Amino acid sequence: MRMSVDIGGTFTDLVVEDGTGLSLYKAPTVPSDPVQGILDVLGTAATARDVPLAELLGKVGAFVHATTRGLNAVLTGNAARTAFLTTAGHPDVLLLREGGRQDAFDFTVPFPEPYVPRALTFEVTERITSTGEVLTALDLDALERTCDQLVAADVEAIAVCLLWSTVNPEHELAVGEVLDRRLPGVPHTLSHALNPSLREYRRASSAAIDASLKPLMSDYFSALTERLRDAGLRGRILMVTSAGGVIDAADAVARPILTINSGPSMAPVAGRAYALADTGSDDVIVADAGGTTYDVTLVRRGEIPSTRSAWVGDVGTGHMTGLPSIDVKSVGSGGGSIAWVDEGGLLHVGPQSAGSVPGPACYGRGGRSATVTDAALVLGYLDADGFSSGAMTLDAEAAVVAVKTSVADVLGIDVIEAADAILQLTTEQMVRAIEEITVGQGIDPAKAVLIGGGGAAGLNAHAVAERLGCRTLVVPAVGAALAAAGALMSDLTAIYSATAPTITSSFAIERVDAALAELVEQGREFARKAGVAPEEATIALFAEARYPQQIWELEVPLRVTAFAGPDDVADLAEDFHRTHLEILGITDPASPVEIVSWGARVTVRLEEANHQVGALPRGSAEITRRRAFVPGRGITDVPVVPLAAMEPGRPVRGPLLVEAPFTTVVVAGDAQCRIGESGSLVIETETDRPEKED
Known part of the structure; x- marks a missing residue:
């Protein structure tokens, strides 16, 4: 038996997978004590199954958890009191940031405060060059005096980000050793170990956020583990990451920033699987409507989009995580x-x-x-x-x-x-959010399948599909807990990066191959820690590349694990030109390609994971009628069809209400509804997309 839990703003969702299929349970979230909300929903499941909670948990082999605890702490300013240590002469890296106002002429938006205030920013006397040479030696005596200041300031966490530590981490490692000795018990984050990015602000921001979350998330994970163990859980505890995978709870404690957007990241995983199972389509718009937000993701050709430009708070004026994250667009339109x-x-x-x-x-x-x-x-x-x-x-x-x-x-x-x-x-706000990630990128949403997930999705998922012109809408049977269901389909994952800048016109093969070999070894070590043989891990190498003078990079998968010669370099350049054309609509085959960094995406399949969609048990129920509003008709009698009562091969037509577990799907127009292969509700609209009035 496996369980997954997703803590939302209104409800805590639980999905249980056993030999009979999937079961869904919900309980109100307890903002003051999220773990209690988890125990409440577990208690609901135990009561529904008529077994003691300890007996139920004793059967669980893996418990997967997604949380917004860290995200909320950053948004509300309730993270730890954090100090920031950086190279002397560069104390403003968190102030002179990336981003900007969404409206360049809205001068009412103030310049954002740095994540760590200047009063808690300390300069470290040292300097390493871009080639890794020590220009200024680390002043250990000055660092000892800085530690005195840190103790006096009563800091609870420390972030360290020194210039070019991605090329030579010698000084950052030395600073870490001093901090361990002088401030034992105060957690710290070294930027080169967390996020070896070439972009200074992103590396500094990710280190600061990660460090600030360590005390809070360590306490949270400890309390979660202790209370679940006390309740009877003996299985493995896994945490969902922002990148769409899972990691062991111990790894989440070491790098809590990896879980900061864990809640929304799983819905695209489940949505992609259900769209493929029920329609055969791999072009999918995944919408997850919860109690507080409406999260949407565009999946193209089966690929879930990822971004390193994930923001906590408002885009441009919030704080950038600087780490890979599922690209999710969120708006404040939910059931609550x-x-x-x-x-x-x-x-x-x-x-x-x-x-x-x-x-x-x-x-x-x-x-x-x-x-x-x-x-x-x-x-x-x-x-x-x-x-x-x-x-x-x-x-x-x-x-x-x-x-x-x-x-x-x-x-x-x-x-x-x-x-x-x-x-x-509400429908219009949801439509605008979807149009931003589709029409805004030159993609016609009418050619994609819409997945309606979340407890509030059914209220206007069909209306959203009609407005977008989507012919097919799928509301998974587990749609009310789509993110939690996605967590059961995920593998252990990790993403590693290495900084080894080069250009195809004068490619540094030896240096690049050394970086790739180190990435592969990191992937194998990840597999060993996960308890599997290194050869069982899937390691996908990629380059982050651009044309010279460009600002942003594109991710390009590598065909090889090491560059044997000019032909391999030419293949990389060709792949980049094709990717650039596909994403940006133009290409320049005559130009060399500049590679900024290299990466490895590591996947370890969990033996107990089910990578196929799960179905809820079928049952029997009566079709009733209820007085409800139908556009153009007003309040009238409308059939209420339980999802469990719908027979495969026998479609029904709207208007009607379909009652699925924990959600009601409103089909106000003339559409055909049927049961899909996975037991999900598939709604096919035959009308054309309405024309907008001038």
């Missing part, structure tokens, strides 16, 4: 997003969220603001007595009052119109 009207009479939805405490008004926990969930209940889309698979009873009257007070009375319209307006605006 609050609807409000501004002073000018304009309706907004989000980005504020009611979260799990107090939650939407219909939860009956003290919430008064109208949310997307309240609007859906007013429109009849949700079953007040059977919400969240019967785990909660919703207060329909409270939802009506919230929508009426917050929106309807302010706009001078009736409650149904107001609720419909909230859902329509």
Whole structure:
């Protein structure tokens, strides 16, 4: 048996995989104690299976966990009090950053503060050149005095980023040894070991963020492990990474920044698998609608996009992680997003969220603001007595009052119109997010399959598909916990980097081959630590390359593990030209190619992992009817079809409501619904994409 848990802003999701298939469970997230939320949902599963919790956990071979604990700490400024040590003369590396205002002419946006304030930034007397030579020796006496200042400042973590430590880490290693001796128990991060990037700001930022999270995440992982062990878990504990894989909990403690975007990273993994299983398509738009955010990713030709430009907070003014991460676009449109009207009479939805405490008004926990969930209940889309698979009873009257007070009375319209307006605006925000990653990159979303995941996805996934012109929408049976399901499909992964700049016109074969050999060895060592033979690891080497004078690099897979001669170099150049043409639309075959860094993506398959999609157990249920809103018809009787009651090979047509575990799929238009190969709901829209009015 395996389990995966994803802690969201509103609910904590649990997916259990055993010999009978998959089972889904949800419990409200406990913001003040996330581990308690995990124990609560585990208790829900044990109760549903009619076994003691200790007995259930005793059968678990692997427990996979995704968390936003680190992300929230950075966003809220609740990470550790961190000092930053850098080469003398360069104290402003975190201030003179990358990024900028999204609107260049919006001067109301202040210049962002550095992640570590100047008061906790200390200069280290030393200097290494770009060739690795020691220009200025490390002043150990001055470093001892700096340590006195660090003790006096009562710092809780330390980040070290010295110039050109990626070429020669001698000084950074020496600084680390001194810190271990002078400040025992205070964790530190050395930039060359965490992120050997050529870009100074990214390397410094990643080191600072990682160090600042070590005390918090160490305590969190320790508490998680201890409480799960006390509850009866004996299996392996794995953590989801931002790059779309999993690592052992001990590795997550050593490098907590790897988990900072772990929550959204798994949905694309599951979405890709379900799209392939149910439609055969490998061009997929994966949308995960939770209680707080709507996360979207574009998968092209089966490749999940990755980026090193992941930001914590607002793009350009937040803080860059500088490490590979699944490229996910997030907007504040979820089930708990609050609807409000501004002073000018304009309706907004989000980005504020009611979260799990107090939650939407219909939860009956003290919430008064109208949310997307309240609007859906007013429109009849949700079953007040059977919400969240019967785990909660919703207060329909409270939802009506919230929508009426917050929106309807302010706009001078009736409650149904107001609720419909909230859902329509939410749909438009979701459409804009998808258009940004598709149309914005010259890609027609109508040619892709849309995956609707997350507990709130069903409310307007079909409406989003219609607006985009997507012919096929797939709502996985496990869609309400899509990210958690994706965690069960993942392998142990690691990404390593090496700085060995060169250019194809004068290629440094010996230096490059040495760097590649070191990357391969790091991959093999990763496999050994994972408990498998090194030859069982999959090591994919790549180059980060550009044309001379370009600012940004493109990732190009390598055909070889070592360059034997000019032919191999020519192959690399050819691959780069083709990649540049494909991504940017132009190429310059006559130009040499500059390689900035090299990397290795290592994958170790878990023996217990199931790389195929899982299906929920089938069952029987009755088709009922409910009064619900249908555009153009108003409130009318609508068939309510349980997903478990749909028979393979017998499609049904909308408008209707399909009740899947923990979500309701609203099919308001004329569409055909059927059961896919994986047991998912496949909705095929026959109408053309509507034309936008001038």
